[in-house]
Amino acid sequence: xxxxxxxxxxxxxxxxxxxxxxxxxxxxxxxxxxxxxxxxxxxxxxxxxxxxxxxxxxxxxxxxxxxxxxxxxxxxxxxxxxxxxxxxxxxxxxxxxxxxxxxxxxxxxxxxxxxxxxxxxxxxxxxxxxxxxxxxxxxxxxxxxxxxxxxxxxxxxxxxxxxxxxxxxxxxxxxxxxxxxxxxxxxxxxxxxxxxxxxxxxxxxxxxxxxxxxxxxxxxxxxxxxxxxxxxxxxxxxxxxxxxxxxxxxxxxxxxxxxxxxxxxxxxxxxxxxxxxxxxxxxxxxxxxxxxxxxxxxxxxxxxxxxxxxxxxxxxxxxxxxxxxxxxxxxxxxxxxxxxxxxxxxxxxxxxxxxxxxxxxxxxxxxxxxxxxxxxxxxxxxxxxxxxxxxxxxxxxxxxxxxxxxxxxxxxxxxxxxxxxxxxxxxxxxxxxxxxxxxxxxxxxxxxxxxxxxxxxxxxxxxxxxxxxxxxxxxxxxxxxxxxxxxxxxxxxxxxxxxxxxxxxxxxxxxxxxxxxxxxxxxxxxxxxxxxxxxxxxxxxxxxxxxxxxxxxxxxxxxxxxxxxxxxxxxxxxxxxxxxxxxxxxxxxxxxxxxxxxxxxxxxxxxxxxxxxxxxxxxxxxxxxxxxxxxxxxxxxxxxxxxxxxxxxxxxxxxxxxxxxxxxxxxxxxxxxxxxxxxxxxxxxxxxxxxxxxxxxxxxxx
Amino acid sequence: xxxxxxxxxxxxxxxxxxxxxxxxxxxxxxxxxxxxxxxxxxxxxxxxxxxxxxxxxxxxxxxxxxxxxxxxxxxxxxxxxxxxxxxxxxxxxxxxxxxxxxxxxxxxxxxxxxxxxxxxxxxxxxxxxxxxxxxxxxxxxxxxxxxxxxxxxxxxxxxxxxxxxxxxxxxxxxxxxxxxxxxxxxxxxxxxxxxxxxxxxxxx
Numbered sequence: 001x002x003x004x005x006x007x008x009x010x011x012x013x014x015x016x017x018x019x020x021x022x023x024x025x026x027x028x029x030x031x032x033x034x035x036x037x038x039x040x041x042x043x044x045x046x047x048x049x050x051x052x053x054x055x056x057x058x059x060x061x062x063x064x065x066x067x068x069x070x071x072x073x074x075x076x077x078x079x080x081x082x083x084x085x086x087x088x089x090x091x092x093x094x095x096x097x098x099x100x101x102x103x104x105x106x107x108x109x110x111x112x113x114x115x116x117x118x119x120x121x122x123x124x125x126x127x128x129x130x131x132x133x134x135x136x137x138x139x140x141x142x143x144x145x146x147x148x149x150x151x152x153x154x155x156x157x158x159x160x161x162x163x164x165x166x167x168x169x170x171x172x173x174x175x176x177x178x179x180x181x182x183x184x185x186x187x188x189x190x191x192x193x194x195x196x197x198x199x200x201x202x203x204x205x206x207x208x209x210x211x212x213x214x215x216x217x218x219x220x221x222x223x224x225x226x227x228x229x230x231x232x233x234x235x236x237x238x239x240x241x242x243x244x245x246x247x248x249x250x251x252x253x254x255x256x257x258x259x260x261x262x263x264x265x266x267x268x269x270x271x272x273x274x275x276x277x278x279x280x281x282x283x284x285x286x287x288x289x290x291x292x293x294x295x296x297x298x299x300x301x302x303x304x305x306x307x308x309x310x311x312x313x314x315x316x317x318x319x320x321x322x323x324x325x326x327x328x329x330x331x332x333x334x335x336x337x338x339x340x341x342x343x344x345x346x347x348x349x350x351x352x353x354x355x356x357x358x359x360x361x362x363x364x365x366x367x368x369x370x371x372x373x374x375x376x377x378x379x380x381x382x383x384x385x386x387x388x389x390x391x392x393x394x395x396x397x398x399x400x401x402x403x404x405x406x407x408x409x410x411x412x413x414x415x416x417x418x419x420x421x422x423x424x425x426x427x428x429x430x431x432x433x434x435x436x437x438x439x440x441x442x443x444x445x446x447x448x449x450x451x452x453x454x455x456x457x458x459x460x461x462x463x464x465x466x467x468x469x470x471x472x473x474x475x476x477x478x479x480x481x482x483x484x485x486x487x488x489x490x491x492x493x494x495x496x497x498x499x500x501x502x503x504x505x506x507x508x509x510x511x512x513x514x515x516x517x518x519x520x521x522x523x524x525x526x527x528x529x530x531x532x533x534x535x536x537x538x539x540x541x542x543x544x545x546x547x548x549x550x551x552x553x554x555x556x557x558x559x560x561x562x563x564x565x566x567x568x569x570x571x572x573x574x575x576x577x578x579x580x581x582x583x584x585x586x587x588x589x590x591x592x593x594x595x596x597x598x599x600x601x602x603x604x605x606x607x608x609x610x611x612x613x614x615x616x617x618x619x620x621x622x623x624x625x626x627x628x629x630x631x632x633x634x635x636x637x638x639x640x641x642x643x644x645x646x647x648x649x650x651x652x653x654x655x656x657x658x659x660x661x662x663x664x665x666x667x668x669x670x671x672x673x674x675x676x677x678x679x680x681x682x683x684x685x686x687x688x689x690x691x692x693x694x695x696x697x698x699x700x701x702x
Numbered sequence: 703x704x705x706x707x708x709x710x711x712x713x714x715x716x717x718x719x720x721x722x723x724x725x726x727x728x729x730x731x732x733x734x735x736x737x738x739x740x741x742x743x744x745x746x747x748x749x750x751x752x753x754x755x756x757x758x759x760x761x762x763x764x765x766x767x768x769x770x771x772x773x774x775x776x777x778x779x780x781x782x783x784x785x786x787x788x789x790x791x792x793x794x795x796x797x798x799x800x801x802x803x804x805x806x807x808x809x810x811x812x813x814x815x816x817x818x819x820x821x822x823x824x825x826x827x828x829x830x831x832x833x834x835x836x837x838x839x840x841x842x843x844x845x846x847x848x849x850x851x852x853x854x855x856x857x858x859x860x861x862x863x864x865x866x867x868x869x870x871x872x873x874x875x876x877x878x879x880x881x882x883x884x885x886x887x888x889x890x891x892x893x894x895x896x897x898x899x900x901x902x903x904x905x906x
Contacts, residue, residue, distance in 0.1 A: 019819035020811065022827030023834055025752025025792040032751035040746075065715055110746055111735050112716065184756045184764055184876045185828040236754070236828030237876050270757040467825030467877045588822045592879060596825060599878030624761035624874060633852075633871040635880045636863070 003518050003652035009479040009486035010653060013588045017471045018234070027234045031188040031267045033204040038190070039068050041255045041266040042113035044103040044120045045275065046095045049617030050129035050341045053093040053102050057121040061105055064119065066112035069258050072103045076254055080222025085311040086344045087220050087250050095124065096311045097343045098617040099275025101247055106255045106264060129341035132614035133307045135173070135284045140305060140336040146317040147351055148506070154323055154389060157330030159288065162299035166290030169299075170366045174287060174359030175684045176667075177609035178619070179280040180273065181348045182629060183466075185236020187248045187277045188267040191256035199260075201228045201253060206235050208243045209503030210462045214496045216245045217253060233494040235466035239600075240347030241278045242466070243505040248276065274622035278346030279610065281306040283318045285359035289366075290330075295373045295381045300328040302360060304335045309344040313337070316345065317352035321437055321664075322360050324552065327384035341617055347505060349600060350660035353438050361434035361668030362683060365675065369419075375433055375672070376403045376412065376556075387550035395549035395649035398580035399435060402556040405643060406433070406578040410558040420679040420699070427562040427571075430677025434668035436555030436579070438661040440511060440650050442545040443502030448516040450478065450524045451537035456488055459520065462501035463493040463513045467596075468659055469589030470509060476585055477514045477653060481521030483530075499539060507553075507657025510585060511650060515542040518652045549649045553656040555579035557598065557665045561673035568689030568696055572602055572670055573636040582647040582656035590658055594640035597662020602638075603630035604663070605670035609686050721785040725750055726794025736782050740774075741765045743781035744791070752793035752831045756874070763873030766832040766839070767791050773839030775872075792831030795838060813897075814838050814890040823886035825877035833873045837887045840869040841894065861891050 021027035028034070046053070058070040073090050082088035089101050103120050107113035142152050163169055190204040201223060207213045210230040218225045235242060248268050255264040268276055283306045290299030304318040319333035348354070368375035380400050386393050407413065415431055416422070422429040448461040459478045465471045470493060479486035492498055502512050519540025528536045545551070560574040575598050584590045607628040610619045621627045640662070646654035667685055675681050680695040716735040723730055725748060732747055741758075744750040744767075753776050756764035760778040767776045768790040776789075795812035814837045817823070824830040844861060852868045853859040866884045875883065 015819050016822065016824070018827065019824065020815075022824050022830045023792065023811065023815035023818045024796070025754070025831030027827050028751070029754075029828065031755075032745070034749060109735060109738075110742060111737050115737075182876055183828070184762065184826065184874065185754070186756070235826060237826040239876070267755065270759065270761075467827065469825075592822050592825055592877070592882065595881055596878040599880060600876075603878075623759055624757050625759065629874060629876060630878060630880070631871045631874060632880045632883065633864075633867040635867065635878070638881050 004480055007480040009476040010583065010585050012476065012586065014472055014476065014486070014586055015588065016469060018465070029185055029188065029234050029236050030190055030204045030206040030232060031265050033190045035190065035192065035263040038263045038265050039106045039108060039259060040110040040113040041252060041264050042105050042117040043101045043251060043272065044105070044117045044122065045272065046098060046100045046102050048095055048124045048126045049098040049131055051095050051124050051126040053095060053122055054125050055123040056103055058103065060119040061116040064112060064116045066108040067105060067116045068108060069106040069255065070103065070120065071254060071258060077257060079220050081219045087216070087245065087247060089247050089250050090254065097275065097309060097341055099272070099343060101251060101276070104251055104255060106259060129617055131340050131342050131612060131617040133282055133338050133340065135305045137338050140338055143313060143315040143335065143337055146315040146320070146335050150317050150320055153334045155332045156389070159299045159301045159330045159332040162330035163288055163290045166298050167293045168291050168367065168370050170289040170363050170370065172287055172363060172366065172683055174285045174362060176283045176355040176358050177685050178282040178612055179348055179604065179608050180610050180627060181239040181241035181278065182273065182627070183237030183239060183241060186268045186270060186273055187242065187246055189249050189252035190263055190265045191252035192263045193256040193260050195260035198227060201256070203230045203249060203253065205230055205232055205249055206242055207232050207245065208235060208238045208464050208466055208505060210494060210496045211500045212503045213245045213249060217249060220250060221253060230496045231494065232464065235464055238466045239349040240351065240505065243347045243503050246277050270624065271622045274610065274619040275343045278344065280348035280351065280355065281308065281316050281345040283316065283355045285318065287359045287363040289363050291367055291371065293371065295371050295378045297326055297328040297382045299330045300326060301332040306337060307340050307342060307345065308337045309342050310339045312344045314345045316355065318356040320352045321356045323389050324387050324550065325360070325435065325437060326382040327388060331388065342612065349597065349663050350438060353660070353664045357434065357436065357665045358668050358685065361665055362671050365432065365672040366681065374417065376407055379403060379435060390550055392548065392550040395551045396580070396645055396647045397552070397554060398643050398645055399554040401643050402554055402578040402580050405641065406556040406558050406576060409578065409641065410576050412558070419676050426565050428565055428677040430561050430673045430675065432559050432561065432669045432672025432676055434557055434665040434672060436557055436661050436665035438507055438553045438657065438664055440551035440553060440656045441506035441508035442542065442651070443508050443512040445500060446502045446512045446516040446542045447499035447539055448513065448520040449499050449537055449539045450520040452532040452534055454534060456490055457482055457484060458490045458492060459517050460492045460498040461513050461516060462496055462498045463509060464504040465493060466504060468504065468509065468593065469586060472589060473510060473585045474513060474517060478517050478521060481518040482525065507659045509657065510655055511657060512542050514653055515651050516540055519543070546649045551647070551650055553579065553581040553658070553661050555661055555665065557669040559669040559673040561670055561677045563674060563678040563692055565696055568693035570606060570674060570687055570689065570692065572606065575602060575638045575666065577662065578641045578643065579661060580643045580645045581658050581661060582645050582650055583654040584642060585653065585655055591640050593658050594662040595638050597660065598638055598640065598666050599630055599635055601663040601666020602635070602670065604685060605667040606686055719782050721782060723784050724788045726791055734781050736780070738781045739777050740779040740781045740784050741776035744776065750791060752791040754828050754832060756829065763836055764829045764832040766836045766873065768835055768839060771842065773836050792834045795834065812838065813893045817886040817890040817893070821882045821886035821889060823879050823882040825879055829873060829875045833875065833883060836870060836873045837890065841887065841891050844869065861888060
């Protein structure tokens with residue numbers, strides 16, 4: 001049987017199946033795994049950004065009552081693989097960034113572990129470090145590829161000639177800040193090494209992919225994968241930072257193997273997460289647009305400079321969305337990296353698209369201003385007929401629909417295009433628009449099993465639910481694929497004991513796991529028909545994507561910004577997004593994903609910035625008191641809508657991933673609204689009052 | 703300074719105290735390190751993991767519990783100060799459904815909890831128990847007429863969105879369910895008011 005064209009469970013507004021456990025607090029997260037006689041781990045971190053540890057005096061720490069073990073580079077076991085240098089912890093005395101782990105303490109209580117860690121005395125031979133990202137550095141280099149294996153540079157036509165010949169041009173540099181994912185649940189692992197036989201490692205880890213974590217840990221410790229189990233039924237947020245294992249998993253496993261038979265618990269502190277759990281690189285984006293008087297783009301270029309760490313490369317694909325968003329005969333995108341003595345950057349919600357739709361989308365607003373064309377109309381005039389670069393047809397592309405629907409819902413037609421023309425009391429009022437996009441990703445591997453258990457069906461797959469709704473939405477897909485009521489289907493996820501699932505990343509979860517579930521249902525019905533017996537089971541595996549088509553989700557975001565005329569304070573009382581993301585599996589969880597992404601985008605626009613002091617290599621605002629994320633009172637009205645769309649080429653369900661697109665474009669929409677409110681172009685995030693105040697002062701003097 | 707082992711010379715020792723705390727209706731007696739926070743005592747000593755540790759610095763609100771009926775940040779509260787206290791976590795808001803082992807198998811949810819599920823005021827769930835307890839505390843404060851920073855005038859505050867958002871701003875949510883959290887708190891307050899009205903009518 002095939003997936004029904006008129007689904008029953010898919011599309012239903014069902015409440016979360018894990019809702020009761022979460023409102024009670026009985027859902028068990030990694031650190032909370034109930035295990036007797038647990039020990040607690042606390043890490044000792046380097047206080048220099050580059051150099052060598054010359055001496056580690058653990059005497060006082062070891063003398064403390066309740067200390068079970070202290071591990072250092074000289075006492076920790078040798079790892080089987082040190083290829084991933086982020087994970088090769090306690091293997092040598094080199095310090096490659098401030099905050100790197102140089103020792104660990106295991107104790108009977110978390111208080112004693114922390115106290116003992118503070119008693120470890122570390123001496124260093126410090127050498128000069130370099131932790132400052134600048135576009136004029138002479139050591140910038142081109143990585144071989146950018147995440148996740150895309151070309152570093154692209155070029156079509158002749159951008160320089162087209163810019164020289166263009167009737168109107170915009171050429172500006174935009175920057176986005178360093179951001180930390182900061183899921184509410186810290187990166188946490190409980191580890192148990194059972195020494196019986198050849199030994200068996202169990203990791204209860206907060207991860208977006210149990211199988212990916214198992215593969216990495218099996219490699220690092222030289223264990224057969226059959227001797228490692230990773231369990232994670234609930235993830236307290238990740239936003240990419242739990243997509244790949246970070247050093248906490250290795251630390252917990254190292255400690256567990258040092259105290260066989262005893263479970264070891266580790267939760268990074270909020271402060272430690274600013275050096276050990278990944279982050280989004282700051283970006284410097286030089287954007288160039290050239291156009292005819294009628295607004296037709298003739299040149300489009302983005303040259304990106306960003307950072308990586310010296311020990312492990314991560315190249316954020318910031319220039320990638322500019323490759324396909326608008327038509328232009330001449331186009332150039334480049335990425336250059338500075339390898340610095342800093343922590344290792346990694347994935348954060350919509351890597352590439354999120355920062356990479358800030359510069360270009362503000363630049364489009366600036367172009368609209370120069371041309372005197374409505375910014376929505378300018379975008380519509382530059383719709384490509386096929387995907388630029390590849391020349392492939394889009395599977396579905398409803399960007400224009402999103403812009404038009406959003407314009408109606410937001411009341412855009414009444415907008416006076418002049419900046420600084422509206423006041424409400426002491427507030428200058430403006431509105432802005434920007435677009436969103438995110439690719440439809442399908443991972444190459446995932447398998448699901450469907451089994452008849454009594455009068456129920458059970459789907460098993462090692463998938464993750466990091467608040468995305470997997471516990472609720474996978475049963476909806478399975479129910480329709482089997483042709484049964486959703487109430488008769490259970491799912492089991494988050495454990496390597498279930499069939500192999502890809503990581504929850506790149507908004508690929510539902511496309512990949514959902515396809516595997518549909519295939520399993522098909523195999524099950526082929527084998528057993530509609531009257532299966534208890535215990536009957538069948539498996540299915542995700543197939544390859546239909547690469548005849550370019551597949552992307554699209555959206556349009558509208559913002560209203562208020563700028564206080566005296567203080568420069570910026571408030572955003574209203575955000576509205578319209579998205580075209582294929583069929584929506586569950587409108588309730590989908591709306592939460594969109595609104596959550598947009599709110600995180602608002603946070604990026606107004607609040608977030610990790611302040612890395614280049615003198616120390618240290619993120620100085622490393623907690624929630626100083627790294628501001630949007631709080632409840634920062635949010636007023638946020639609406640998310642979607643167009644009815646069914647993408648027959650994306651997957652059997654006709655859906656596209658929705659976890660990331662909500663954050664894409666929000667900051668640009670806010671910046672454009674701030675310009676419309678007060679006439680100041682803020683090209684450097686976050687939009688703080690100091691960046692608009694000078695202009696307000698000048699205006700009031702006139 | 704003899705008893706203050708940490709400050710003394712030589713081998714340092716934790717200072718221990720015996721306390722009794724009622725947690726979700728059940729008296730729990732334990733010997734604790736005086737440095738231990740209420741949050742760690744609950745999570746690491748008593749296995750009560752409903753309150754969460756998000757920051758350990760009183761900046762995120764995930765650890766919010768009721769102590770003596772008022773919302774407190776359990777990560778900023780030393781356990782030793784809670785001797786004799788009545789502590790309620792999100793798990794214990796369903797106290798009448800408590801089973802003898804202190805776990806609440808019967809899912810007799812508090813109106814705030816039901817509203818959170820109805821409004822999808824949660825995603826990853828990690829901040830949720832703190833949000834729920836904070837909402838219960840906030841609604842009680844509101845009932846008593848306590849003003850907030852955004853309350854206008856001297857009369858009884860109205861529970862509009864700005865009031866709820868302000869009163870719930872001590873609880874961060876990185877998934878950003880804020881819009882739905884405000885709706886859920888208003889819905890729960892409305893349900894409670896309707897319940898009181900009905901009770902008044904019956905009594906009258």
